Amino acid sequence: MTIIVRFAPSPTGYLHIGNLRPALFNWLFAQREGGRYVLRFDDTDAERSKPEYAAAILEDLNWIGIEPDEVTAQSDRLALYDAAADRLREAGWLYPCYETSDELERARARRKLRGLPPVYGREALRLTDPERATLEAEGRRPHWRFRLPNFTNDPFAPERTEIHWDDLVRGPQTVDLASLSDPVLVREDGTYLYTLPSVVDDGEMGISHVLRGDDHITNTGVQIAICQALGFATPVYGHFNLLTTIDGEGLSKRTGALSLRSLREADLEPMAVASLAVLTGLAGSIEAMPDLAGLGERVDFTTVSASSSKFDPAELDRLNAELVHAMPYEVAASRLAAMGVPEGQAAAFWMVVRQNCVRLRDAAEWVPVVFGDLPSRFEGSDDDRVFLQAAFDLLPSGPFDDATWKRWTDAVKAATGRKGRALFMPLRQALTGLDHGPDLAGLLPLIGRDRALSRRP
Incomplete structure (x- = not known):
């Protein structure tokens, strides 16, 4: 079997170090297994997705050393999603719903008061054709839900229905479909939420392994059910823990926190960033790996922590210093030349000053000290x-x-x-x-x- 993995960011902001974690886990796995790596832009949100962010994602991944075998965008594949939605409608898996957000919230509240789980009660399935026509005449447009296969005969009497998979990272996993609401796959305006395009793309592109954050575990149960309804092979899933700040806060592209763009502009070495993104939450010490091949040798999915991993951005300076202190002159040469270090003395200069640099740009402090005039004279006793x-x-x-x-x-x-x-x-x-x-x-x-x-x- 050919191993094919994908990294599917939404081009709605700059990648941050938390996004780099799944990007690298997939890349390192594909490299180890001799597989293919697909970069797939989840850009069905036309309002927030920007071409400049897609270009920046490619640039940032290249800075790290990730070179996709294929680059595609979901906005170019809408016909596939339309066809899949039509198949689901024809088979009775996808049904129209007309409730507003306020009506859904009140229904959840009523279920809680009755001691029932706050899941969607499938009220839209009770609507007759004339009732649906009346709602649409009032100006309501349906959103479309996928009817989970969690009942025997009566969709209003869901029963425990377990979806099982052997997770590549977490081992045997189970999701009970009876505990979930039928997911909305299509919005009122006809645009698609994440779930359906993801399943269709994975199936159509032959994605063999889906490696992603553990915030998608429940989604996996739903996506396996949709895979089965559409007749797609089910990929192997692996869910690893997420990175959070020291305070336990998640990272977001919208805030720009620890974006790869800002880390690169701060003159951090790409392997310092990659090492922290991957090794946080894995067994063993966090150390600066010299290259992606060495980093891949450290990755053992069975040692990934089951809980979120808090990382300290200050660790980047320590890791960066390790890389700079060991950096050969040939790697630093072009940046030293840009600082004005004389070519004939640059190699000797670098070997002397690198131990005093946390970032390579710190070497610039020593250029005038060595080759220029001192700004002040001795003022000792x-x-x-x-x-x-x-x-x-x-x-x-x-x-x-x-x-x-x-x-x-x-x-x-x-x-x-x-x-x-x-x-x-x-x-x-x-x-x-x-x-x-x-x-x-x-x-x-x-x-x-x-x-x-x-x-x-």
């Missing part, structure tokens, strides 16, 4: 100033190399008697203008003798 004048008298002749710093500080120590912080801190402040930073043994050859002398107090 008079004792330190006298010490530095003596120290610079002992500055070795060039060219500098990795051993120059030790030769110089050994000579200064012997001449002045200073050691430890009293020896090294004034030299650092004079050479860099800062009291912290990379190892001066590596910085000094980049600064060079002429610039070093120009910084003499």
Whole structure:
């Protein structure tokens, strides 16, 4: 069997790190199984769906390293949904309903008072043709519900009807269709809710595995019933836990919280974002994986937590720092060039400063320190100033190399008697203008003798 998975975002906003979780789980699974990955835009909401968001989703997925085998949009497949809805109507599975939202809410309240579950009572099934004609003459247009197969003979006497599946993530699952309302598949204006297009697309496209958040578990019971009514093969389902903030709040494209676009603009590395999105809530530590192949090796669906996973956005800085500290020069080269780092010294510069960078752009702080003029002169104590004048008298002749710093500080120590912080801190402040930073043994050859002398107090 060919493995085919899909990621089906709605292009109504920018993808956030929570959306990235199903996108990556599907991608990593397809890569591991030698399968195909379909990006399917759920854009049947014409009012909120925007082409610029669809383009941004493609761009953001590409930034992470996800390259779909196929890209399609539900807005191009409406004829398929129309045909499926007609089949369901003809078979008696889809029936028209005319209640308003207020009428439905009052009906739910009455059922609660009677100790009944607040599900739809199928009152529309009792309507005669003349009654439906009267309602439509009043200007009412029907929405259409799928009649769940949860009864034997009488649709007004639902009985426990279990839908079972072996969930790829959570193991055996059961949904009782008698506990659910008949789902609305078609709105009054003829547009489709999520459920029917999703089932039709999965069936028509041969989607073999549906991997998604566990907020869809109940939907799965309904969708399996619709699959069966339409004669489609049932995919293998897998439901993993959702990501929430530390406060337990969900993420939404509408708020823009932790969007991939904003994380990229903040100069975070894509694998820092991918690692946090996938490894939060899995067994083992959350660590920065070097690439998607390595991340895929960490994914074991049987170890996914059953409850929502709270993640700390501050973890992104830790993961990003791990990646930056280990980043080869070849990966950083183009961005260093954009900062103005001289090409001939860029590799050595990067190897020296990367341990002091949380994000690669932090290297820009060290470009003027190493290659430019310091913004301020040494402002230490008079004792330190006298010490530095003596120290610079002992500055070795060039060219500098990795051993120059030790030769110089050994000579200064012997001449002045200073050691430890009293020896090294004034030299650092004079050479860099800062009291912290990379190892001066590596910085000094980049600064060079002429610039070093120009910084003499």
